[in-house]
Each structure stands twice: as structure tokens, then as C-alpha cells.
Amino acid sequence: MNERLECVTCGKRYPVDKVRYTCDCGGLLNFERDTPQVGRELFDKRRATARVPVDQSGVWRFREALMDVDLSAIVTHPEGSTRLYERGGIWFKHEGENPTGSFKDRGMTVAVTQAVRLGATAVACASTGNTSASLAAYAAQAGLRAVVFVPSGKISAGKLAQTLAYGALCLQIRGDFDTAMRLVREVCDRSGIYLLNSINPFRIEGQKTIVWELLQDLDWNPPDWIVLPAGNLGNTSAFGKALREASAAGWIDRLPRIAAIQAAGANPFFRSFSEDFATRHRVTAETVASAIRIGNPVSYDKAVAAIRLTNGLVAQVTDEELMRAKREIDRMGIGCEPASATTLAGVRKLRSDGVMKPGERIACVLTGNLLKDPDAVMKTIDREQIVEVDATIAAVERAITPPLL
């Protein structure tokens, strides 16, 4: 069996054309296939000359290394092809530049394509807001019903508005994200609605391309570190798998280290890492970074493998540190939502601890757009930046301080 779902715990295999999210043993499933015999030159050529959506997509550009799929079956916006910025010697891969403003679009294009292939008519997820917005957009494009489970009152206004605008039914669960996650899994099992959280292996497949495209941006010369925010741990898992496969295919000759950064108030993965992963921790999560307010991450086992494979690490930053970093990223003229700023806050901390050395090449992945969470911005601006004035020249001139002339 070339393409298969394979349990990360016991190795049992399942076909890819049947709905399945976990193994009979309860373990997580990876989508696996034999190492593709495809050179990275094909991806570079396609990137330079892309004219049609499947080539313009920073996901489907890599299709020979993703999965066998009929081009006409692909549901793409297109997504990916995000920019890489360099500021102060650090790279920022801005996944907030995706069609719905977060990296989730990369996983969603693959998983919704798979949903359609499986004949699903309805899709669902639990979400802190970005997955729900992305799911709603791709479901609208594919003509599928969308039902999202969000923690009531705990997702940002921008994300809620987006999810509703694209037409999803929004269930505001009286409970936290972890409760919503438990609930949606059960509902999907009972009803046959197709589950699009990152426990779905096809989501991970799409998200791998963040790393592949980053490597491509850097001319396949890997950085020393790839830094990302960690919540439900789907993305950490995807990054590990992307690097394993890029190395097996011979596209890169060494592995960057993954640094997964958590908010201190939502740090179960950090706690486990600190004990060399002896115990799996669960916490009641609280942080200003609502995207990663998650206490019981679903993809734990896969993320542990990613950290081990890359000799990576997990760090934590306080809300104050991450909001300070957010302001810095905003003031660079790039901008991001609070969760994404854990990356720069993490780099600052790891550099001052001597873990990241001078001269090391660092790439931070900014996962969500600045406009996702306008309330967070309003908390960090300088009061003097907003001045209400009478509509007169004199009042305007008085308000501009220091004066321009």
C-alpha cells in the first residue's frame, strides 16, 4: 500500500479512502507514502512560472510530494506563497498572509479536498477562531455545510465575524477549547460529519508546506532554528514531518532545530518537555493569546516526535513578554496576532539564556494576521496616538505634536 494512514503508536495501517482519525489502539494516525522520487527543481520551476491556481498554491506546488490527487478535485483558493521578511537578522515567514489570514488554510485545502473525495456533505471543527474561519471559507467554496464549535466568548471578534461571514453555523460552547474539542469528536463519530481538526492527518499534510516553502525561500539552505507558537500541537507535528520527509527526499542535508513556544498560562507541552517528556500534562489554560489558550493538546505524541527528531526544544513566555514582542513585530510594519508573537519573545529569551547562539540563522513563523485580533492592538498602542479634534486647521495643527514644521 503506497498511500496509507499509519498509527504513530503501534504502526497499524489503514486505507486512505475510508474515514478514520485515530487507530483502534487510540493512537494518532499519520498519512504516509513511499518517499517520492521528485527533485526540488520541479517546485522551483513551478514557483517561478505559475499561471494556474494549483501551481500558484504554496501547498499544491508540492503535490507530487503530498498525495495522489486528480487536479480537478483540488479545492484551492489558492493559499500559501506567503512572504519571508528579514528584520534585524531574523526571518519572519508570514502565514497571516494566507487567504483567511492564518496558516490554517494550508491544512484546510488538503483536508477539504479529501472531504469532497470521501463524499462528505458536512464538516466540523472545534476552534479558537482561525481553524473555524478557514474551515468556513473552504466549505463555502466546496459547497459543504460547516459547523464550528468555539469556546463561548473566548474567540476574537475578527475571527468570529469571519466564520459567520463565510456562512458557518457557529456553536458557542459553554466551556473551554478542550471541552469543545472533546465534544466535536464525539459528535462527528456519531453523526458522520467529517472532522477537520488537526487530528485529521490530511490537515497535517497541508501544513507541512509551511516548512517546505520556507526552505525554498532560503534556496534550500536550512536555517539553524525554526520557531513557532504551540497550542494544539498540529503545526509542531507538521513541521517535524516536513523536515523528516525533506531530508529523506534529499532536498536538504541537515535538520534545523524546532523551537516550539507556549504561553506560560497554557504550557502543558513545556511542562512535559521540562521532564524529558516523562509525563503528559494537562492544564486549565489562560492567556491573552486566545489562539493558543489550549490545555490538553491533541497532537501531543506527534509533536514529541518532532522535537526529538530535530533535537528541538519547548520554551514558554509570559503574556507580558509576548505582547511586548507583538508590539515590536507590529512596529516593524509587519504585524501579527498575539499568539504569533510568542516566536520573537521566545527568541529573545533563548538568546539571553545562551541557547540560541550569535550568528545562528533563525526563522520565526508568524501564524496569524494582525487584523485577527484588533482588541489586542488597542491594548498596546500609545494613548497619544489617538487624538479627537475639531474639524479646523487650528485644532489639527495643535494636535500634531511635536509640530512638523
Ligand code: F0G
Ligand atoms: N497560532 C495561531 C494564530 C493559531 O490560530 C494556532 C491554533 C496556533 C498558533 C497553534 O497551532 O494548534 O497547531 O499548535 N489555532 C487553532 C484554532 C487551535 O482553532 O484556530 P497548533
